[in-house]
Amino acid sequence: MGKTTFQPLGGNEMPRFGGPSTMMRLPTQENTRDLDACFVGIPFDIGTSNRPGARYAPRRIRDESSLLRPYNMATNAAPFDSLNVADIGDVAINTFNLEKSMAIIESAYDEILQYSCTPLTLGGDHTVSLPILRAIKKKHGPITLIHVDAHADVNDHMFGEKIAHGTPIRRAIEESLIDPLRSVQIGLRGTGYSPEDFEWARGKGVRVIQAEACWYKSLAPLMDELRKTIGAGPVYLSYDIDSLDPAFAPGTGTPEIGGLTVIQGLEIIRGCKGLNIVGGDLVEVSPPYDISGNTALTAANLLYEMLCILPGV
Ligand code: MN
Ligand code: MN
Numbered sequence: 001m002g003k004t005t006f007q008p009l010g011g012n013e014m015p016r017f018g019g020p021s022t023m024m025r026l027p028t029q030e031n032t033r034d035l036d037a038c039f040v041g042i043p044f045d046i047g048t049s050n051r052p053g054a055r056y057a058p059r060r061i062r063d064e065s066s067l068l069r070p071y072n073m074a075t076n077a078a079p080f081d082s083l084n085v086a087d088i089g090d091v092a093i094n095t096f097n098l099e100k101s102m103a104i105i106e107s108a109y110d111e112i113l114q115y116s117c118t119p120l121t122l123g124g125d126h127t128v129s130l131p132i133l134r135a136i137k138k139k140h141g142p143i144t145l146i147h148v149d150a151h152a153d154v155n156d157h158m159f160g161e162k163i164a165h166g167t168p169i170r171r172a173i174e175e176s177l178i179d180p181l182r183s184v185q186i187g188l189r190g191t192g193y194s195p196e197d198f199e200w201a202r203g204k205g206v207r208v209i210q211a212e213a214c215w216y217k218s219l220a221p222l223m224d225e226l227r228k229t230i231g232a233g234p235v236y237l238s239y240d241i242d243s244l245d246p247a248f249a250p251g252t253g254t255p256e257i258g259g260l261t262v263i264q265g266l267e268i269i270r271g272c273k274g275l276n277i278v279g280g281d282l283v284e285v286s287p288p289y290d291i292s293g294n295t296a297l298t299a300a301n302l303l304y305e306m307l308c309i310l311p312g313v
Pocket of ligand 1: 126151153165240
């Protein structure tokens with residue numbers, strides 16, 4: 001106590017359909033100097049191979065986040081009581097140039113990370129995780145990656161291009177941005193280009209937990225085990241919304257049937273409590289395919305849950 005922290009604008013101060021269109025209707029900040037954590041958007045989808053639209057996700061997620069209240073009734077987390085959190089807006093990517101956008105995003109995260117602020121990113125397609133991890137490495141060294149996704153995202157190239165939304169995890173391992181021996185992929189499934197699609201990361205030492213190994217069960221025991229093996233080092237959580245079954249999250253570029261439930265998604269994120277989380281992202285929401293808004297609503301909630309498991313909450 002004694003520290004004054006920013007608070008989301010409450011539903012009894014301003015109707016939830018009004019007020020600022022920031023994440024959870026938090027105040028905005030120009031930089032992260034006074035912040036412990038920030039929400040930041042990357043309206044980027046030029047790395048998408050098929051159904052585009054993730055460029056609209058930050059705005060749509062913020063819109064749905066107006067429904068969120070500050071206290072987590074399941075975990076008792078009270079993130080805004082202990083952390084100073086604001087919405088720092090969007091990264092001004094160059095939507096005509098993917099390579100330039102990579103550099104723009106990396107330098108934006110260099111700026112965010114110059115203070116002790118943990119970024120929680122509203123993607124964007126999954127390409128955005130690569131420049132974020134490049135910036136994170138400069139501050140924290142190679143980190144443990146918890147990657148939740150229907151896809152391995154370890155393609156060597158897509159249509160000949162090394163940087164696309166299906167390649168970031170391969171680049172991250174090649175560039176030693178992450179420590180594969182402590183990293184994990186959860187929720188992988190569907191059809192592949194070859195039977196070995198999920199083996200590349202395994203060959204590098206990544207623990208790959210396919211969706212079928214998650215069916216019919218709570219993932220809380222898995223997370224208990226992962227916390228023990230990961231230990232105290234820095235961890236980045238990259239959450240692709242398509243890890244969830246399309247019944248729950250249809251508004252995404254590359255849906256795959258037989259996916260995780262929303263409850264399992266919550267178990268994964270809540271199970272990260274106690275880890276030294278240094279950043280997280282929620283990627284691949286595609287509002288044009290999200291007719292009900294449920295995908296963006298789920299994304300908003302999962303981002304809030306990430307805030308709730310940060311060190312210091
Ligand atoms: Mn992905
Ligand atoms: Mn995916």
